[in-house]
Amino acid sequence: MNILDKIIVDKKREVILKKSIIPVSQLEASVFFAKETISLSQNLRNSNSGIIAEHKRRSPSKSVINHGFTVEEVVKGYESAGACGISVLTDGKYFGGSLDDLLLARASVNIPLLRKEFIVDEYQILEAKAHGADLILLIAAVLTREEIKLLSEFAKSLGLEVLLEVHNQEELEKSIMPTLDMIGVNNRNLKTFEVSLDFSKQLAAQIPDEFVKVSESGISSIEAIQELKPYGYKGFLIGENFMKTDNAGKAATEFIKQLAL
Template identity: 55%
Template sequence: MTILDKIVERKRIEVAEAKAKTTLQQLEQYPLFGRTCYSLKDSIENPQRTGIIAEYKRASPSKGLINGVSTVQEVVQGYQDAGASAISVLTDSDFFQGSLTDLTAAREVLQLPLLRKEFIVDSYQIAEAKAYGADIILLIAACLSPDDVQSLAAYAKSLGLNVLLEVHNEEELQRSISDNIDAIGVNNRNLKDFSVSLTHSYDLVNKIPSNFIKVSESGISDPTTIKNLKNRGFHSFLIGENFMKTANPGDAMKNFVNELKG
């Protein structure tokens, strides 16, 4: 059983527990449920911004605790000030020490698109994302069938959310493409064994149709890498661990961006 299998198995239990506590109808009454989402495309295309999706991540299955000190609001505010195009917040509790309240806390201080980084296996989690202030949801091809991707993406779009599809290889890409997807992310980290290689991004960039925002995710720790990825055709870059492992993630991103501009 891979780590991804374990996470998905746990997720199904979590969703059943969440549904027993709060119905879909109750989620639809949450104040944030009715808000209009920010556009990921507009934010990424804004020349004042960097294309970086900066992530708040306390811990991970491969690294354990990364940062147990910096608060969500101070970090995401720092990211926004440093030029992030969007913000990603991990909401998985068991493996990443995140929560839905982290999402709402981030929403309070942001004027940028906010991604609920989660292992989505049920449309209920998409309704939760909307109710807690997200603008973007993540669908991971490695743990969803093509039919699941289609139906979950369509539901997300019906709520006005942006959809980021994450793939790891060409087979996942080809089987999962849908008109209801806004962005396709290539995860350089293999979710089955957590090894990282940027080759995945370089191999897939030209296989992603040009109507999608192209995102390279994970393993990016050097501004030169972003320049290379941009030259190859990527529009956006998800970075979390590189900033989160420092004492001040917002400052770390600011320094990174200054180097990128230099």
């Protein structure tokens, strides 16, 4: 079994357990259910930098270690750097994240927050909303077209935006539907961990214009972004490059400053 399949098996079990102890009514009682969400897709359309900065402690492909900084320090740093939005990894087992991280991020910043998670069930979308997320990620590699449709419709009904992640043409063709806001091409193959910006370049032309294009993973230089922009990318999701430094906010600040030059 590849790592992605393993993550999904674990995730489905986790969701069943969580459902059995925290009822939906408790999630719906969160103050964030009454709060309007903020649009990442609009921010990206209006931005020159397009940076979505990620809070990521570690990953199965690399034990990225965040140097003991708090979620608050990291996300406030990202916000003041001028990031368009922040992605918060909430998977515990493989990425060392949690829903608490999302909540702490929500309490610290006012820019759009993505719940970065392996979503397989509507319940996780309710959790995302209850912990202050503005948008969710759906990963085409682990969902059927029908699941993408139901989950994205559900997210939209809660006012959340949807970033759909693909890695190849087949996943893209299967997924295109009006309930998506942004389409992200993951430069990292989640099954083999191979990383190449060529994945973004190859798929760009097939993504219809009504979706904001996002390039995800393996972006570590200004040049990479300059290479990707002519393909129509408006968003750039960056984790490791910032989190591996001893000050993620400062690294993001310098990066975004250089981009503007």
